[in-house]
Amino acid sequence: MTRPFQLDLRHIGNGCAVLAVTGDLDPATAPHLREQGQALLADGPVQLLLDMSRVDFCDSSGLSTVLGLWQQARAGGGSLGLVAVPDRLARLLRITATDTLITVHPAEDLDRLTTSATEPA
Amino acid sequence: MVPQRLGASSAGHGRDTPVPVPQDEERRMAAVRRYDILDTPPDGAFDRVAALAARLLKVPVASVTIVDEDRIWFKAAHGLDGVSEIERDPGLCASAICQDGALVIPDTLLDPVACGNPLVTGAMGVRFYAAAPITTSDGYRLGTVNVLDTRPRLVTEDDTDTLADLAAIVMDELELRLSALGAVGAEQRRRQAEAERAETERKAREQAERDTAAITEFAATLQQTLLPPVLPAVPGMELACHYHPASVQQVGGDFYDVFPLGGDTWGFFLGDVCGKGATAAALTSLTRYTLRAAAHQHPDDPVAVLEVLNSALLLDPAVGTRFCTTLYGTLTPAGDGVAVRLGGGGHPPALHLAPDPTGTGGVRVRPVELPGAMLVGALPDARFAATTVHLAPGEALLLYTDGLTEARDTDGELLDTAGIAAMLAARTGPTTATAVVADTVAFLTGLPHGIDDDVALLALGVPTATGTGVATAAASAGSADRR
Incomplete structure (x- = not known):
């Protein structure tokens, strides 16, 4: 069984935001991710990290949303990365070659990523 | 003894006397029609009233009649086999509904009007007639509860009271029946309205189904173009x-x-x-x-x-x-x-x-x-x-x-x-x-x-040389397999 959809802002500050996604990313839930992601990116160059470790399912609408956020982040001078991607989502990213565009970080890199963002560029 | 001709069978009624008509005949007939009783099948309640009248007054014949426009119709008849209606001739019931209270004719041959009535002159040879009108609450006399005998009789006041009571029972019965009819009618109208509403709903549902079918058809058509x-x-x-x-x-x-x-x-x-x-x-x-x-x-x-x-x-x-x-x-x-x-x-x-x-x-x-x-x-x-x-x-x-x-x-x-x-x-x-x-x-x-x-x-x-479906195209399982 999949978990109820949920978005948790795990960290924000110093130009980095970590948004944890739980449950299914599908046509019903993807708009919520788009909305919150866009709001986080709207404040200027932001390194947005999506913690995907608790994503049970992601279809083309979820992928479309992630790609849209990635484009918005790049256009604004920021970036978007995925953290702790489950196997199935990793296959989807590979099939669609999205992993050649969007950086996928292992779970253990999360601490380093959020602290390094605090260092001056 | 009571006056043997209660009320007034007005003077001047003779053999050629025209049928006496109540002053408000038109409205009386409207009342008759309102109770919707004419030509209805026999009904135990009215039969019992007729039988009771005959027994109580110790006469061979008793009936419950409704006076129609041009006939006297028997709702119930005791001792009168096979008679359902008679002409509206003057003298007996036709006269009884022209007056309040009971009409008693101890000897028809002695009554100037009744003596010309076919029931008196005919094979039945009625010599005695007594009737109480069936009167509605608003005063219209629909018919009578009456008793007949082939020999002259005298009746007591108790007898006429009994007839009046029986007529009142008949009236009550008619009122009950009317309200039941009304209830049945209301029920019928309710059912009809319900049926009409169901029909309207069915049509709406059919329309919705047609709309759905149209949308489905449209989607299927569009899909087929794709x-x-x-x-x-x-x-x-x-x-x-x-x-x-x-x-x-x-x-x-x-x-x-x-x-x-x-x-x-x-x-x-x-x-x-x-x-x-x-x-x-x-x-x-x-x-x-x-x-x-x-x-x-x-x-x-x-x-x-x-x-x-x-x-x-x-x-x-x-x-x-x-x-x-x-x-x-x-x-x-x-x-x-x-x-x-x-x-x-x-x-x-x-x-x-x-x-x-x-x-x-x-x-x-x-x-x-x-x-x-x-x-x-x-x-x-x-x-x-x-x-x-x-x-x-x-x-x-x-x-x-x-x-x-x-x-x-x-x-x-x-x-x-x-x-x-x-x-x-x-x-x-x-x-x-x-x-x-x-x-x-x-x-x-x-x-x-x-x-x-x-x-x-x-x-x-790619089929094998000996395989099935060589050089064929098969849109198997339906290229448009829609469930």
Whole structure:
């Protein structure tokens, strides 16, 4: 069984935001991710990290949303990365070659990523 | 003793006396009609009143009559077999309803009016008559409760009181009956109204069903424009396809086609646009026509075809942030088989089915990976990939959309490409396009959780020289298999 959809802002500050996604990313839930992601990116160059470790399912609408956020982040001078991607989502990213565009970080890199963002560029 | 002619049977009534008519005859008749009693079948309550009257007054004949416009109708008759009505002749009932209180004629032969009545002069030879009018609460005399005898009689005041009581009982009975009729009428009207409402609802429901059917029809028609009705016959190949829409009322985003590219080369594609409904249908349409046009521009370069599609989708403002995933390729005869030049953009890998080379009768299933092939229409600088697959006789290539791989198995787990490959490897039937599609459809149909998404299947097979379906095209399982 999949978990109820949920978005948790795990960290924000110093130009980095970590948004944890739980449950299914599908046509019903993807708009919520788009909305919150866009709001986080709207404040200027932001390194947005999506913690995907608790994503049970992601279809083309979820992928479309992630790609849209990635484009918005790049256009604004920021970036978007995925953290702790489950196997199935990793296959989807590979099939669609999205992993050649969007950086996928292992779970253990999360601490380093959020602290390094605090260092001056 | 009471006056033997109670009330006034007015003087001047004689043999030729016209029928006495109450002053308010018109309204009296309206009252008669209001109770709706004339010509109704016998009724135990009225029969008992007549029998009671005869017994109480010790006479052979008693009746309950209603005086109609031109007749006297017997609602109940005791001792009068086979009489249902008589003429409205003066003297007896016709006169009784012209006065308040009882009319008593001890000897009809002595009464100037009654002596001319046919009941008196006729075979019945009535000599005695006494009647109490049946009077409505608003004063209309509908008829009488009366007693008759063939010999003169005298009656007591008790007797006339009894007749009056019985007439009152009859009146009560008529009132009850009327209110029951009213209730029945109200019930009938309620039922009729209910039936009319049900009819209205039925019509509305039928209309809604027609609307739904129209929408379904529209979606099906639109879908048919997005899918070829029947796959063409490709020489040296056997093709099969299947389309399962998740909803009959919504156009899905899956598409496929097979078409000639001149010479002995054929183009084909199968894909899936992001989303459903009208926007997805527009995107599907744009994708199909762009692929077919680009295929003629770049017949030998699937990557170039996908790049054209990518640009077209990015240029179209209606497409928005939507994209598609697709496999596009060409088929060209090569030796005794077919060379498949296969390009992809973000689509799940096609499955190459070949008989196990060890000759055990099994099937080897290999996903045709296209690493680095991106989604089509998502990014301006997207990269695509292509590869070549050789289909020897007895081999087939199965293309599918993610509705297949996103179906769930018995444990609720996503099948994924690995699950489909395992299912295909385990099957024992021939590796013909038709059999592969039929078995895949049967497998999907048997899944416990059903299918939530559209599923499109396209199988391209090369028949063995002795195999089935040589050089035929089979739109097996229905290219328009709509459930």
